[in-house]
Amino acid sequence: MIEIPAHTIAQLLYLVHTDPEELREALGELRAPDIAEALRELPPEAAAKVMAALPFDLAVQVFDEPELTRHRCAIIQLIEPRKVGPLIEAMSADQQADLFREVPREERPRLLATVSEPTRASLQKLLQYPPETAGGIMTTEFVSVPSDWSVEQALRLIREVGGRKETVYAIYIVDPATQELVHVVSLRELLTAEREDNVLDVGNRRPPLTVRAEMDREEAARLISKYNLLAIPIVDDQRRMLGIVTVDDVIDALVEESTEDVQRFGGMEALDAPYMEIGFVEMIKKRAGWLCALFLSEMLTATAMQRFQGEIEHAAVLAMFIPLVMSSGGNSGSQATSLVIRALALQELKLRDWWRIAIRELPTGLVLGAILGVIGFTRIVLWQNLHIFSYGPHYFLLAVAVGFSLVGIVAFGSLAGSMLPFLLKRIGFDPASASAPFVATLVDVTGLVIYFSVAFLVLHGTLL
């Protein structure tokens, strides 16, 4: 297990200011991802000096690390201008595009001027895709060969250009006339085939799996993961290749998406940087929006309570169980929501399956509610008879009311929690980002109404 110890970072920082020769040596022992990790912890000025001390090839690899994100953009402005062009030029196409996405719009022209015309053209092509699409994580560097080549010719090409391409393990066969993608072979298949065979005769002749550039990057991830691919080609309307998405980009995207999902599930906007790198004001902004929205909708609970003021004044004892019944509804709703969100994300469930879930969640909720109802009922009767607390002469009816309202609330929570993600998806929202907090509010308000209604029915004429 490799980890950058904290003292390495301090050491680097020290060497930056003292001994450039030793700095170079210390850096030579590290891998690019480790240097990138250390650079994130250094102030931009020191990071730029470390970059300057790196051999060119390693510097390029370090700058190719997606983890550098925002830092990359601060560092590049401190690097000697004449070195910036070659550095960017040598980066892989997808990381070039990412770098430009991070650079403030007004500084882009200056940076664009440092690169060659072909790179500029490739950048302009890549930058038109939003980062969450397949096009936004694709690279334009892949190995393609005309469909009239032999295996021998293809292998010779790979030997020549191999080092400069993002991946050489998938080789894309295109029609020389139309440039259409007609076949994909793996390097493994190519290596084990006869040298004089035509490339079209290698491997399985099913039409290749492809992705459209504007598709969600999660869709590309799903296909790569389902079909165990190392890369998936991205094609246009005429099935001409635009680029490829590789498995390592997909892993990064998966990790990022699941971070965003967890944060959204926690009821806030997704952060686009690690926790410690977000400024105080930005953190407040990301959290205050949702918190206020939830607060405003939870105000409905106060409105609901106002209707039951009479009941509370008559029987303050009723108020005691408000937090308990409310939270039970919320908990059961949150279980159902997390199950359905995840099943929707993994495409285990389709929109049209909503009723299959509904007819499962209702009985599940009723049983779960009954279990909690019995516990709640027992607690009240027990506390009363053990003289721990006195709920008054009508304690038995109170226990019945709490028990039955739990059945209703938990069943409603399960049903609402499982149906809301479908509804949100149906009307075009991301179910992961909004379901959990909406369910909480909906279940809280409805829970109160159920509780007081059941209490009114059971206790009418006695306590109420």
Added chain:
Amino acid sequence: MIEIPAHTIAQLLYLVHTDPEELREALGELRAPDIAEALRELPPEAAAKVMAALPFDLAVQVFDEPELTRHRCAIIQLIEPRKVGPLIEAMSADQQADLFREVPREERPRLLATVSEPTRASLQKLLQYPPETAGGIMTTEFVSVPSDWSVEQALRLIREVGGRKETVYAIYIVDPATQELVHVVSLRELLTAEREDNVLDVGNRRPPLTVRAEMDREEAARLISKYNLLAIPIVDDQRRMLGIVTVDDVIDALVEESTEDVQRFGGMEALDAPYMEIGFVEMIKKRAGWLCALFLSEMLTATAMQRFQGEIEHAAVLAMFIPLVMSSGGNSGSQATSLVIRALALQELKLRDWWRIAIRELPTGLVLGAILGVIGFTRIVLWQNLHIFSYGPHYFLLAVAVGFSLVGIVAFGSLAGSMLPFLLKRIGFDPASASAPFVATLVDVTGLVIYFSVAFLVLHGTLL
């Protein structure tokens, strides 16, 4: 985008019972993962017939799909006994092990008897690792060559055995005397190297990254993702190779882990199968445990409320804002928890960083609380003055009490929500599985105490 349409499954089911020849043809057009997907929807008897109709190579590929999980085990018991041995024998080692993990213990000997002695030995080796470790997802099929071989020799070996190994894109160089792993080269590096070079001279000479078999599989995933590897070797104490973990296993593991995280975050035990495949009783079991635990701990809210019964009887109006202030504490706690859980999982934060988070979350919580406090205060004053609802003569003091208690509750929620994951991790629990529900309970109970204490301070002598 490829998707198995529902009618294909019905068609397969129909063909199973009518025309074996046409069934074979229909299956020939599908990819192994698609057939596996269809098999999951078929009854085991029909699935076994589909398997029997597949050409042997495709049948092996289908059975190698990790998505088949439980079904695989039901299907294999319905396949002709003489066909079972060769089928298992041809599967990849990691999937063989997974299959045996799913088979009930009493049936294992019968199944073990169908395979050859070397396979049995490999299985016994793999089955000793729990499925959530790196050893539990590794395979023993990899390409290794002695360190005294030339590039030419290594390439010739790959050409011969390539088709039978899980991956040929990473080649492991071992010391012929000690069997110690000394170097790793990629197929790309091998292809672009001079044929007569020694394999040790190819590629970068840093010591290879390795993983121990008993390490968490997430750790292997993190290394593969960080260093953009296609596979990572697993070694024993003497640095002899036990197997490799490949990138596609890691993707499956990542997707599985994030499903478990979402489900645990939703306050339930993680399911080990898709939603629709879990039986009713099992679903209840997975959910009732946590729900009851939460219910029992939320009973503390009733205990807390009992202490404030006097206050509620004096001022029923106070009860109206209980759900609102409680849910605000819960929401801010849930934000902080999801941030910290995720940062801990991604290793952005270490345990020793807890105080850095604490001194950030406290001011963040105070500001967020102040924002909600102002909104809450305004709402009460506004409703009163617009004559929407009358909170009585002391409405202004009530508004002050609600406002100030919100500051305290939201600040406490943020602090508790961010610290509890650290505490749980410190005492050896998985923070992802327990934090969210514990935070909710802790914040609910404390929130009530804060609310009534502030109310008592502000309203003492007037309303109370």
